Amino acid sequence: MFLFLNEILQIQYTQERLKLQKAVDLSILSQIYQIIEDRSKTQPEGSYVCALLNDKKGINKILEKVGEEATETILAAKDGKRNEIIYETSDLLFHLMVMLFECGVTPEEIAAELYRRHK
Numbered sequence: 649m650f651l652f653l654n655e656i657l658q659i660q661y662t663q664e665r666l667k668l669q670k671a672v673d674l675s676i677l678s679q680i681y682q683i684i685e686d687r688s689k690t691q692p693e694g695s696y697v698c699a700l701l702n703d704k705k706g707i708n709k710i711l712e713k714v715g716e717e718a719t720e721t722i723l724a725a726k727d728g729k730r731n732e733i734i735y736e737t738s739d740l741l742f743h744l745m746v747m748l749f750e751c752g753v754t755p756e757e758i759a760a761e762l763y764r765r766h767k
């Protein structure tokens with residue numbers, strides 16, 4: 649009886665994990681890119697994306713942020729600080745999405761290139 653219950657719990661656990669894996673994946677990058685496109689069109693007050701896109705330094709402001717976040721990601725990885733690696737990599741990926749938008753390149757084009765290389 650105990651073994652049977654244990655098996656059911658294991659199956660439920662696996663199903664929950666699969667659901668979570670389905671919901672949490674890098675398609676969030678495409679969603680963020682769409683938000684960036686939307687912010688650019690609607691220009692809402694207090695938007696960080698708009699602050700980046702409208703900065704007087706132009707694309708240089710975005711590139712500075714990409715450089716800064718890349719450096720912070722490298723330092724986090726060098727120190728082996730797992731939580732910081734996750735935090736800084738998220739900052740980096742977000743700023744890369746803003747850069748791609750500014751350059752007129754979509755995340756789907758990057759995905760297509762990665763799939764092309766994938767064997």
Ligand SMILES: N=c1c2ncn([C@@H]3O[C@H](COP(=O)(O)OP(=O)(O)OP(=O)(O)O)[C@@H](O)[C@H]3O)c2ncn1[C@@H]1O[C@H](COP(=O)(O)O)[C@@H](O)[C@H]1O
Pocket residue numbers: 680683687694695696697698738739742
């Ligand atoms: N994913 C992000 C995201 N990640 C990081 N950031 C911002 O990026 C900045 C990171 O900069 P730093 O770590 O250097 O911190 P800082 O002190 O603000 O540095 P400075 O910019 O002042 O130099 C912070 O202000 C964060 O709030 C983000 N801002 C926005 N998004 C996404 O973009 C969407 C639109 O955001 P808004 O345009 O603000 O509505 C949000 O719904 C999110 O999905």
